[in-house]
Amino acid sequence: MRIAIFYILFVSCTAYALWRGGAPERAVAGSYFSIWLLDQALHFVYASDFTELDPGHLVIDLLIWVAFFTVAMRAKRFWPLWLASLQTIAVVAHSAKFLDVTIAPRAYLTMQIASSFPVLILLAFGTYNHQKRLKENGFDPSWRSKSLK
Numbered sequence: 251m252r253i254a255i256f257y258i259l260f261v262s263c264t265a266y267a268l269w270r271g272g273a274p275e276r277a278v279a280g281s282y283f284s285i286w287l288l289d290q291a292l293h294f295v296y297a298s299d300f301t302e303l304d305p306g307h308l309v310i311d312l313l314i315w316v317a318f319f320t321v322a323m324r325a326k327r328f329w330p331l332w333l334a335s336l337q338t339i340a341v342v343a344h345s346a347k348f349l350d351v352t353i354a355p356r357a358y359l360t361m362q363i364a365s366s367f368p369v370l371i372l373l374a375f376g377t378y379n380h381q382k383r384l385k386e387n388g389f390d391p392s393w394r395s396k397s398l399k
Contacts, residue, residue: 256366260286263370263377271377273392274325278333278373281317285310300355300362303347307362311340326391329376336365336372 260282267279289310298304315337322330343361347353383390 259367259370263374267373267377270381271373272380272390274321274327274330275373275377275380277321277325278318278330278376281314281321282369282373285314285317288313300359302351303344304358304362308341308344311337311344311362315341324393326394327376327380329372329379332372333369336368339365 264279264283267275271279289307292306292310296306298307315334318330318334318337322334340362343358346361347358380390
C-alpha cells in the first residue's frame with residue numbers, strides 16, 4: 251500500500267510541477283523523474299538486501315543530492331534548501347553503513363527512503379507557492395542573479 255501511495259504522489263506532484271511550476275520546480279521534477287528511472291533500472295539488474303553498503307543507491311542518492319543542491323543554490327526560492335537537506339539524510343545513511351556495517355538493514359533502508367514523501371510534498375508546495383506569487387504579482391523570478399549586489 252505504501253508503494254502505491256508513493257507512486258500516486260510521485261506522478262501527481264511531478265506532473266503538477268512540470269505543468270504549473272517555474273524553472274526551479276520543473277528542474278527538480280525532471281531531476282527526480284530521471285533519478286526514478288535510473289532507480290528502476292538499478293532494481294532490474296541489482297537487488298539489495300541492505301545488509302551491506304549499496305553502491306548503486308549511493309550513486310543515485312549523490313546524483314539527486316547534487317541536483318537538489320544546485321537548484322537550491324541558484325533558485326530564488328527557499329524550499330529547495332529543504333530538499334537538499336532532506337536528501338542529505340539518504341547520503342548520510344550510506345556513510346553510516348560504510349562506517350558501521352552492523353547497522354540494521356531496516357534502519358539503512360529507512361534512512362534511504364525516509365525523505366521520498368517529504369520531497370514530493372515540498373515540490374507540490376513550491377509549485378503551489380509559485381502559482382500564488384504569479385497570481386499576486388504577475389511574475390515570479392526563478393533564479394538568483396549572478397552578481398552579489
